Amino acid sequence: MAREPITALVMGPGRWEWSSLTRVRDHWSVAGKGVLDFPPGTADDPAERIRRLRAAVPGGIGRLVLGVPSDQMLLRVIRIPVTADDELPGVVRLQVDKFSPFPADTMSIAYEVLQRGAGESVVLIAGARDEDLNAFAGPLRTAGLTPDRLDLNLLAWWHVYRLSGKPQPAGRQVFLHLSDSQVEMVIQEDGVPVVFRRLDVVASGEPDPWVDDLVQDIQHILLSIELERGATGRLSAVVWTDAEVPALESRLKDLFPHGVQWEKGDEQSTVSQGLALRAVEPAAVSMDLTPPAWRTAGEQVLFRRRMILASVAVVVVWLGLLVGPYGGVWLQRALLKQLETRHAAVRDPALEVRDNRRRVSVIRRYLDNRLSSLECLREVSERMPAGVSLGQFIYRKGESLRLSGDAQTVEQVYDFKRSLDASEWLRESSLTGPSYDARKKLHTFEIDILLPGEAE
Incomplete structure (x- = not known):
């Protein structure tokens, strides 16, 4: 009811x-x-x-x-x-x-x-x-x-x-x-x-x-x-x-x-x-x-109202389908323009902050004695197992360290790599080799280490 x-x-x-x-x-x-x-x-x-x-x-x-x-x-x-x-x-x-x-x-x-x-x-x-x-x-x-x-x-x-x-x-x-x-x-x-x-x-x-x-x-x-x-x-x-x-x-x-x-x-x-x-x-x-005439008149009024509402709905949907693509493009352009305006407003301050961070990072690298060549050589020497010898030690301040050498066995090379990975600041390293040198009868290798200064 x-x-x-x-x-x-x-x-x-x-x-x-x-x-x-x-x-x-x-x-x-x-x-x-x-x-x-x-x-x-x-x-x-x-x-x-x-x-x-x-x-x-x-x-x-x-x-x-x-x-x-x-x-x-x-x-x-x-x-x-x-x-x-x-x-x-x-x-x-x-x-x-x-x-x-x-x-x-x-x-x-x-x-x-x-x-x-x-x-x-x-x-x-x-x-x-x-x-x-x-x-x-x-x-x-x-x-x-x-x-x-x-x-x-x-x-x-x-x-x-x-x-x-x-x-x-x-x-x-x-x-x-x-x-x-x-x-x-x-x-x-x-x-x-x-x-x-x-x-x-x-x-x-x-x-x-x-x-x-x-x-x-x-x-x-x-x-x-x-x-x-x-x-x-x-x-x-x-x-x-x-x-x-x-x-x-x-x-x-x-x-x-x-x-x-x-x-x-x-x-x-x-x-x-x-x-x-x-x-x-x-x-x-x-x-x-x-009277039946009243009911008929009421039904006609209700029918007209429903037809008007249906017509309005159809027109709204049609306008939406017609204007929708153009409205979408216009909206995207408006949003893009808004983003460009915001980007222009923050671009110069962001570049200035980035430059300051770079300068601070350089200063920190030069003031940090832990990353000096002697400290790096000491850390490598302490972690180098017996049977492994270094032929090259190439150091780039605040950037990278390259080690090349040879070992009597393959396991000695891998032990050396795992030992370096356990270091606090020599962990980011990549190994090339080992490869067997028949003339020397030794296994040669190269290890590239990314120093923390470059990561910053």
């Missing part, structure tokens, strides 16, 4: 309510909720309202779920034989053609499976004209905020109330949702909803007129359900309202023999929270009234 935040929005007259959910590891948590008031007389600027919404929602809006009021909906609960999921859309569209006064191709149609039984399924169908949805959400889309999902406010309220565990699992139970602008009804039969409806009653003003109309509508609906499904042994009601209506309370007591329960709460916050909760439960919830 995507980890993008989810924001649910309920747009009322002069007031927007929102709830936001964020993904935390393996569960969703409420990131925040709030209300944006737009007092009468303020400019009806959708862009400004969206700016306030973006500023209020922590972590960004993310995926937007917009609640649609039921007065723009056609709602019908049907029972159909168990049908495969891929065949349900076709079955639902056929049912809509039977009860809808509008052509199906001008509507957005959605459905939700309320119950799957052994032989039949209970399905809620919702339909709305595309022009009504465009008029309702058009200001948002014009201002650059297109909803990702359209859900029903009535279903969101029912979802939250059902999660509370308060609906009775047995009998027939009527749920009334009273607000300042409308009355909505859900009727449940043995735990399964059978009616979702908005009543044409405005719960405001003097109580007596609208209370009479409301009670009369409820009686007609209950009578039609009883004719269709038979009588029930238990009939109760739950009324959700923040206002106290004594006239309605006394009338409902007579209508529902098994009691009337009154609930209070933050109506709009409950609805927005229900919209958000339904959006994170795709396995159990399938209601989405987003």
Whole structure:
């Protein structure tokens, strides 16, 4: 499941309510909720309202779920034989053609499976004209905020109330949702909803007129359900309202023999929270009234963005391939010029240091008595084994020493070489020979020694 935040929005007259959910590891948590008031007389600027919404929602809006009021909906609960999921859309569209006064191709149609039984399924169908949805959400889309999902406010309220565990699992139970602008009804039969409806009653003003109309509508609906499904042994009601209506309370007591329960709460916050909760439960919830044209437009926008990004990437790669070789040559030239500049800056000081080192080395050689000719002759004489005689001793001050001579055996020559290699400052030597001189009947050799002064 995507980890993008989810924001649910309920747009009322002069007031927007929102709830936001964020993904935390393996569960969703409420990131925040709030209300944006737009007092009468303020400019009806959708862009400004969206700016306030973006500023209020922590972590960004993310995926937007917009609640649609039921007065723009056609709602019908049907029972159909168990049908495969891929065949349900076709079955639902056929049912809509039977009860809808509008052509199906001008509507957005959605459905939700309320119950799957052994032989039949209970399905809620919702339909709305595309022009009504465009008029309702058009200001948002014009201002650059297109909803990702359209859900029903009535279903969101029912979802939250059902999660509370308060609906009775047995009998027939009527749920009334009273607000300042409308009355909505859900009727449940043995735990399964059978009616979702908005009543044409405005719960405001003097109580007596609208209370009479409301009670009369409820009686007609209950009578039609009883004719269709038979009588029930238990009939109760739950009324959700923040206002106290004594006239309605006394009338409902007579209508529902098994009691009337009154609930209070933050109506709009409950609805927005229900919209958000339904959006994170795709396995159990399938209601989405987003018009197909919106999805197509969104896919086209996404496709155009991807094409633009791909085109930019191709141009960048092409320019890189085109300019790359020339840029490489230019870069190499720039680096070479930089190195030449650095070389010119350090060349004269380096030559001066090298000359000073050479002079110091010469002075050290002439002051070091260890490398004098006498010291070298003494060192050679001490290391020369018996049976070896020198014929030449050629000495070059601070440079090299050449020894030539003969020996009675080859081993004596090699012993002499190894002895010189063991010397502290006559180690760098090379041997030429030995070779046998038949006239002298001796083995002749030459040894060249590199004195330490030359190595420096």
